[in-house]
Structures are given as structure tokens and as C-alpha cells.
Amino acid sequence: MTSVSARRQCVNTSITELFGIKYPILNAGMGRVAFPNMVAAVSNAGGLGVLGAGSGDPRQTREYIREIRSLTDKPFGINAPLALPNGRENAIVALEEKVPVINYSMGKGDWIVKTAHKYGGKVMASVNDVKLAQRAEAHGCDAVIAAGHEAAGHAGEIGTFVLVPRLAEVLKIPVIAAGGIANGDGLVAALALGAGGVSMGTRFWTTKEGPMHQNWKNKALELDVQDTLFSPRFDGIPCRQMKTAASERMMNTKMLNVWEIFLNSFAIARELNIPWPTLVKQTLSLGPRQIESMMRMSKMMQMHTITMTTGDLDKGMTASGQSVGLIHDLPSIAEVMERLVAEAESAQRRLAVQISESGTVKCGRVVRAAG
Numbered sequence: 499m500t501s502v503s504a505r506r507q508c509v510n511t512s513i514t515e516l517f518g519i520k521y522p523i524l525n526a527g528m529g530r531v532a533f534p535n536m537v538a539a540v541s542n543a544g545g546l547g548v549l550g551a552g553s554g555d556p557r558q559t560r561e562y563i564r565e566i567r568s569l570t571d572k573p574f575g576i577n578a579p580l581a582l583p584n585g586r587e588n589a590i591v592a593l594e595e596k597v598p599v600i601n602y603s604m605g606k607g608d609w610i611v612k613t614a615h616k617y618g619g620k621v622m623a624s625v626n627d628v629k630l631a632q633r634a635e636a637h638g639c640d641a642v643i644a645a646g647h648e649a650a651g652h653a654g655e656i657g658t659f660v661l662v663p664r665l666a667e668v669l670k671i672p673v674i675a676a677g678g679i680a681n682g683d684g685l686v687a688a689l690a691l692g693a694g695g696v697s698m699g700t701r702f703w704t705t706k707e708g709p710m711h712q713n714w715k716n717k718a719l720e721l722d723v724q725d726t727l728f729s730p731r732f733d734g735i736p737c738r739q740m741k742t743a744a745s746e747r748m749m750n751t752k753m754l755n756v757w758e759i760f761l762n763s764f765a766i767a768r769e770l771n772i773p774w775p776t777l778v779k780q781t782l783s784l785g786p787r788q789i790e791s792m793m794r795m796s797k798m799m800q801m802h803t804i805t806m807t808t809g810d811l812d813k814g815m816t817a818s819g820q821s822v823g824l825i826h827d828l829p830s831i832a833e834v835m836e837r838l839v840a841e842a843e844s845a846q847r848r849l850a851v852q853i854s855e856s857g858t859v860k861c862g863r864v865v866r867a868a869g
């Protein structure tokens with residue numbers, strides 16, 4: 499039987515206290531993936547749902563925030579990648595709407611901290627090394643999300659198993675572990691490493707609520723831990739994508755087809771709600787490396803749209819963590835949350851048995867010591 503103390507031990511952490519939530523579980527603020535229904539489902543189940551603003555139209559972001567408020571009265575957050583087009587604008591909308599938790603990535607967010615703290619909001623920065631984490635703490639962030647090398651999207655070079663305990667050692671603010679976590683064993687491991695909670699991307703899009711076309715969700719179930727690609731060729735910054743025909747082609751493409759990018763730029767401008775001449779002017783002002791990065795990003799956006807609409811397995815591409823190999827079904831978010839907590843409790847009991855009955859651990863399972 500699950501004891502109340504086991505449950506308490508598992509879920510009362512620096513993160514549940516900081517955000518006023520029941521379980522130390524967040525969905526990653528995945529741009530064009532973590533929509534209001536996903537956010538509300540996670541928050542309603544006791545975690546912290548995080549909206550992925552990505553480079554979306556700020557007016558749309560404001561509507562999404564209001565929609566989340568109509569779906570849940572629980573705390574929620576928003577992710578704004580500051581280096582992307584509309585990233586800063588989306589962070590400003592989040593501040594105007596007094597979103598309880600703001601998660602910024604790809605940039606410097608001291609200005610977000612100042613304003614959010616005035617209305618009681620909390621801020622967390624996404625980081626992938628010690629220097630970035632220390633800078634976030636110096637800027638007044640309330641927590642960091644530490645994304646290890648296993649993570650989907652813009653992961654760093656350091657694995658979660660090393661990054662999390664090191665940040666727990668050097669920081670005073672809580673650390674949320676991300677990358678390679680997809681079940682309750684991963685949650686307990688992250689807590690043991692010194693994290694106050696976990697943030698998961700791949701586990702949350704492979705659900706009933708995940709907005710990807712069914713073909714892509716089914717494809718995720720076929721993949722194993724080695725079936726992702728990590729390369730700067732996707733959008734100019736080292737990034738982890740699901741291994742597909744299209745992502746392999748893109749990784750092997752040294753020179754992009756400029757004509758194709760030019761044609762695609764009209765659709766991108768429409769989607770971002772930025773006048774086409776402004777988009778071109780902004781892109782050209784960035785310098786040669788960033789221009790290439792923006793061009794690659796626009797191609798990536800186009801391929802991501804395919805994963806959401808046509809389900810064409812040859813042409814689409816989406817971010818995916820190595821944790822895709824740990825995912826074997828497509829449950830609802832409520833089921834994922836319930837299972838995470840049950841698995842975490844079970845993992846804790848296994849470990850406790852080991853201590854109290856002097857068992858030894860074999861392949862992650864406790865067996866009684868000989869003699």
C-alpha cells in the first residue's frame with residue numbers, strides 16, 4: 499500500500515512550493531505544440547502547464563493566455579524564446595497579462611524578472627551550462643530549467659545526469675531537470691540528483707492532446723533512444739530532432755535552396771504576422787551567420803507544419819528527445835500525470851526496500867542480498 503509519507507516525500511519539493519502546485523512536473527513550453535488544452539490539462543492534473551509561445555503572433559499569444567484562464571484556475575506558465583522573431587514581444591504580452599510563471603530561453607531576461615516580481619510572478623530561465631545558470635540566478639530568476647544533452651530542441655553538450663547535480667551544487671535557486679525524462683523512475687532520479695522537479699517535452703506531445711498528426715505520434719512509438727539527430731544544421735544552433743528522412747536530408751544539406759526559402763518567407767511572414775518587408779529587413783540586418791540560421795529556421799517551421807497537418811512522414815520533421823525510446827503508448831495527459839506519480843512512488847518503495855532489507859540492486863530492480 500502506498501503510504502501517505504511516501505507520497506509526501508515524493509511530491510513536496512522546492513518547485514511545488516515555489517509555484518503552489520501539487521506535483522513537481524512541468525510540460526516543456528514547446529512552441530507550436532504546447533497549446534492551451536495541453537497547458538490546462540497539465541495544470542488541472544496538479545503539474546505546471548507551460549504555453550509554448552515560440553515565435554507566434556503576440557496577439558494570438560494573448561488570446562491563448564486568456565483561453566488557458568478559461569480552462570483552469572490553477573497556476574500555469576509560458577515559454578518565450580527571446581532570440582526568435584516575436585520572442586520579446588511574447589514575453590511582454592505575458593507580463594501584461596500577469597502570467598504566474600514566465601520561462602524565457604535563448605536570451606537575457608533580467609528585464610522580465612523585474613516586472614514579473616512586481617506582480618508576484620515567478621521567472622525561470624532555460625539553461626544548459628553552469629555559466630548561463632549562474633547568470634540567470636544573478637539576474638534574479640526564481641528557478642532554472644536545466645536541459646541536458648538528451649533533450650529535444652536546443653540542447654547543450656552536458657548530459658542531464660551531470661548538469662543537474664552540478665547546478666544543484668552551485669545554485670541557491672531550485673533546478674528543474676529536463677532531457678531524457680519520460681517516466682516516474684526518471685522523476686525520482688532527477689530528485690535524487692538534486693532537482694526540485696522535472697520538465698518534459700517529448701512525453702507530453704506523444705499524448706492524446708499532442709497536436710501532431712497521428713502518423714507522427716505513431717512514428718514516435720516505433721523509435722528507440724538512438725533515433726534522434728543532434729546538429730547545428732537544422733536552425734544554426736545545435737538542436738535535437740527526430741530522425742526522419744527529412745531531418746537526415748536537412749542535416750546533410752550544406753547549402754540551402756535560396757529560391758525555396760524565398761518562396762517560403764511569405765508564408766512565414768503571414769504566420770508570424772510580420773509584414774514581409776519587415777521580416778526581410780530584420781533578417782538581412784542580422785549578419786551572414788544569423789541570416790543562414792533564420793533561413794534554416796524557416797525551413798524547419800515549414801517541416802514542422804507538415805507534422806501538424808498532412809502527417810507526411812517523408813517531408814515532416816519535429817523536435818524529439820532521446821526519451822522518445824522510453825515512450826510506448828499515447829495516453830491522455832491526465833493518465834501520464836497519474837502514471838508518473840504512481841511510478842515515482844513505486845520507485846521510491848523499491849529503493850526504500852533496498853535500504854531497510856539490505857537488498858542489492860540488480861538491473862534497477864531490488865533483490866534480496868544472498869545470505
Ligand SMILES: Cc1cc2nc3c(=O)[nH]c(=O)nc-3n(C[C@H](O)[C@H](O)[C@H](O)COP(=O)(O)O)c2cc1C
Nearest residue numbers: 526528529603649650651677678698699700817819
Ligand atoms: C516539439 C518540441 C518543441 C520544443 N519547443 C521549445 C520551445 O519553443 N522553447 C524551448 O525553450 N524549448 C523547446 N523545446 C525543448 C524543451 O523545452 C525541453 O528542453 C525538451 O523537450 C526536454 O527533453 P525531452 O523532450 O526529452 O523531455 C521543445 C521540445 C519539443 C519536443
